[in-house]
Amino acid sequence: MLIVVTGSPCTGKTTSSVKLGKILGMDVLHIRDFVRVRGLGGKFDKRMESELVDIRKLGRMLRVECRRRTNVIVEGHLACEVKLPADWVFVLRCGPDALEKRLRGRGYPEGKVEENLLAEMLDYCLQKSETNYSEAKIVQLETRDSTAAKTARKMMEFVGGKRTHGEKVNYTAHLIKHLGLENGRGQKKGN
Numbered sequence: 001m002l003i004v005v006t007g008s009p010c011t012g013k014t015t016s017s018v019k020l021g022k023i024l025g026m027d028v029l030h031i032r033d034f035v036r037v038r039g040l041g042g043k044f045d046k047r048m049e050s051e052l053v054d055i056r057k058l059g060r061m062l063r064v065e066c067r068r069r070t071n072v073i074v075e076g077h078l079a080c081e082v083k084l085p086a087d088w089v090f091v092l093r094c095g096p097d098a099l100e101k102r103l104r105g106r107g108y109p110e111g112k113v114e115e116n117l118l119a120e121m122l123d124y125c126l127q128k129s130e131t132n133y134s135e136a137k138i139v140q141l142e143t144r145d146s147t148a149a150k151t152a153r154k155m156m157e158f159v160g161g162k163r164t165h166g167e168k169v170n171y172t173a174h175l176i177k178h179l180g181l182e183n184g185r186g187q188k189k190g191n
Contacts, residue, residue, distance in 0.1 A: 001026070001071050003159070004136070006079035006129060007092035008120045010102035012143040012151055016092065017075035019152035024159070027069065031076025034062070050112070055081045080128035086136040090155050091126045093167075095144040096174040121175040139166035 003026070005017045014030065021028040035041055040058055041051035059082035066072060066084055074084060080091070094102065096117055103113045119125070129138050139158055143151055157163040176182050 001088075001159075002066055002084060002086045003073045003155075004079045004084060004086045004089040004129075004133065005073060005075045005092065005155070006077060006089065007125050007143075008094065008099065008116050009077055009108075010099055010106065010116070011092035011094045011120075012146070012148050013075050013077065013092050015148035016143070016151040016155070017073050019148050020155050021073050023152060023156050024071070024073075026071045026073050028073045028075055029062075029065065029069075031058070031062070031074065031078050034058075034065070034076075035078075053078060058082060059084075077125065080125040080132065083132045086133050088155075088159060089129050089133045089136045089138045090158075091129050091138065091140040092143050092151065093126075093140050093169045094120065095142070096121055096171055096178070098144040117178065118175075121171040121178060123169075123171075126169075140169050142167045142169055 003020070003024075005013050005020070007013050017028045017030075020026075035051070035053055035058065038061060040053055040061065042054060043052045055078070058078065062074065062082055062084060066074065074086075079089075099120055100113060100117055103116055108116070126138075126140055137158070139155075141151060141154055146154075154163065158166075
């Protein structure tokens with residue numbers, strides 16, 4: 001079985017995946033570590049304070065690695081960008097207000113906070129997952145008020161057939177407010 005856990009940074013992917021791996025007795029492949037060990041990082045984006053990754057090469061190498069393993073959980077925000085032979089794809093989501101606090105708590109630069117907030121409000125990881133994993137069961141889970149253990153148990157319930165419907169997540173109102181469009185104006189506050 002191949003399970004993918006993806007979502008924006010700070011949605012709880014890493015910790016929830018580790019807990020799910022323990023419950024299911026499965027290895028967890030962290031894409032961040034895979035990129036580092038395999039030397040897949042490229043140029044460093046100073047504004048975003050992150051390395052750029054060749055997604056095609058990452059996808060090829062991950063597919064080879066996943067064929068070598070019979071049961072694995074692949075975890076990382078870049079997992080939505082590649083096509084893997086997944087059985088399940090869990091897209092972890094987090095309400096924008098809570099996500100902003102988490103991103104700032106990690107000390108991310110302003111540009112990275114803004115980009116990740118917009119990605120979350122625009123359902124970026126969900127849309128990419130739906131494009132790349134059309135054969136898999138895709139479930140989105142809201143993690144704003146959830147612990148990693150609770151999120152892992154929810155994922156387990158889906159894998160075990162005890163749950164069939166994911167959570168409905170819609171951040172359109174947050175996006176409208178964030179962009180300053182709630183009163184028909186096209187600028188954020190302070191602009």
